[in-house]
Amino acid sequence: MTEAPHTVKSYEEELKNLNSNVIKMGGFCEEALGKAIQAITTRNSDNAESVIQEDEKIDKFETLIEQQVVNLIALRQPMAIDLRETVTALKISSDLERIGDLAKNISKRTLLLNENLPKNLVDSLIRVSTNVQKQLKAVLDSYLERSAAVAINVWESDEQIDDLTNLCMNEVISYLKENEKNLEDGTHLLFVTKNIERIGDHTTNVAEQVYFLVTGEYLEGDRPKGTEPIVTGEK
Amino acid sequence: MNKIEAKNVNVFYGEKQALFDINMDIQEKQVTALIGPSGCGKSTFLRCLNRMNDVIDICKVEGEIKINDYNINQKATDVVRLREKIGMVFQKPNPFPKTLYENISYGPEIHGMAQSKDELDQIVEDSLKKAALWNEVKDRLNEPGTGLSGGQQQRLCIARAISVKPEVILMDEPCSALDPIATAQIEELIDELKKEHTIVIVTHSMSQAARVSQQTGFFHLGKLIEVGSTDKIFKNPDQKQTQDYITGRFG
Numbered sequence: 001m002t003e004a005p006h007t008v009k010s011y012e013e014e015l016k017n018l019n020s021n022v023i024k025m026g027g028f029c030e031e032a033l034g035k036a037i038q039a040i041t042t043r044n045s046d047n048a049e050s051v052i053q054e055d056e057k058i059d060k061f062e063t064l065i066e067q068q069v070v071n072l073i074a075l076r077q078p079m080a081i082d083l084r085e086t087v088t089a090l091k092i093s094s095d096l097e098r099i100g101d102l103a104k105n106i107s108k109r110t111l112l113l114n115e116n117l118p119k120n121l122v123d124s125l126i127r128v129s130t131n132v133q134k135q136l137k138a139v140l141d142s143y144l145e146r147s148a149a150v151a152i153n154v155w156e157s158d159e160q161i162d163d164l165t166n167l168c169m170n171e172v173i174s175y176l177k178e179n180e181k182n183l184e185d186g187t188h189l190l191f192v193t194k195n196i197e198r199i200g201d202h203t204t205n206v207a208e209q210v211y212f213l214v215t216g217e218y219l220e221g222d223r224p225k226g227t228e229p230i231v232t233g234e235k
Numbered sequence: 236m237n238k239i240e241a242k243n244v245n246v247f248y249g250e251k252q253a254l255f256d257i258n259m260d261i262q263e264k265q266v267t268a269l270i271g272p273s274g275c276g277k278s279t280f281l282r283c284l285n286r287m288n289d290v291i292d293i294c295k296v297e298g299e300i301k302i303n304d305y306n307i308n309q310k311a312t313d314v315v316r317l318r319e320k321i322g323m324v325f326q327k328p329n330p331f332p333k334t335l336y337e338n339i340s341y342g343p344e345i346h347g348m349a350q351s352k353d354e355l356d357q358i359v360e361d362s363l364k365k366a367a368l369w370n371e372v373k374d375r376l377n378e379p380g381t382g383l384s385g386g387q388q389q390r391l392c393i394a395r396a397i398s399v400k401p402e403v404i405l406m407d408e409p410c411s412a413l414d415p416i417a418t419a420q421i422e423e424l425i426d427e428l429k430k431e432h433t434i435v436i437v438t439h440s441m442s443q444a445a446r447v448s449q450q451t452g453f454f455h456l457g458k459l460i461e462v463g464s465t466d467k468i469f470k471n472p473d474q475k476q477t478q479d480y481i482t483g484r485f486g
Contacts, residue, residue: 003478003479003482003484004479004484005484006482006483006484007483007484007485008483011483077442078482079441079445079469079470079481079482080469080470080471080472080477080478080481080482081478081482082482083469083470084470084471215471216470216471217471
């Protein structure tokens, strides 16, 4: 934070502590997503198990941040930048919690998938997830550095994720059509792909919050969207 | 619409300059809050608006203060008439050492606003009702005003100010001596009064400024640092000094 310190030191500490909890929570989400993707692409069940177990830690951070925010509003009545810090911490923590849940869901499905997935599907998943991981890292950096420019960049890049998701979905649908035996794995893979895309959406929400935190303005207009999503079952 | 326009206002107490080139527009039928640390000039500016600084010998006011487009700093201005149009409520409730009734009737009487006792009674009743005090005092109008509680006395002073139907009401920290309940009653009253009057309030309570006003001006060391919608000032002020002050970062 580049702001001058508050006259009341305990207030300064409470805001710093809130900020540091959001950063820590973001770090755990980044780790969970990384492990979940690694688990599904390298078929590492230990990693998948670890993501499932560690999600509780992320949930606890959300509760802690919510309590801190309620206390700050009730006891300190934050204004201007402090108000934006407080409100955005609450909203960001809620998006991060969802990211944690989605990573957990990917991991649960990983444990149900067969050992050998077609290489083209794995490659496709890696392409989307690499992008989403990059975005999540960038948005957390933008929060840490209070950078509206980086936040806008993340916001504008959601389009790429949508496009890559649709390509991945197409491949999973072809895989489903190939053989009835692919039904179970294919269905899990559709959800996994969708979950990765949703993580991208939550990342974009965080970018909007960071932009508001830094500038006090709301990002105007519709978020850039990629190609229309695939409607499954269509001839 | 602008009710008051201050242009290049400079105020000096002897050699010492207290206000520097203040330019500020005050909107009609809105509440404008003036905030800033002690000694920043906010009360001095408030007192410029009804020429209360005239009573301080060493005080010199330069620049224009236009109310309804009329520059009140002209020599020809009748300050008694001016203060009839621009009432004032002070930090400490200061009822006259007279009855409740006389506290309100005094102004309308000297300004010749009532032709009969009935008319005067009506003005007293209306003013006390508008100040949300009528129900509490209607049965003891002949008791001294100084016998009321602090919050009631302040509402009595507001009733006294509005009895002469001012267009503007200036309030200098009107709640600083009151408890939270009396404060809430005054704030509710301010909300009501702004339907008919333009209000300018000096307050040290940031949350009060945020609650009651639509426009806020931040003063520091005799300068108007920033003025804007209250919403903007408390969510995202333009000036770093404003932000430092309202967030408690002032050195």
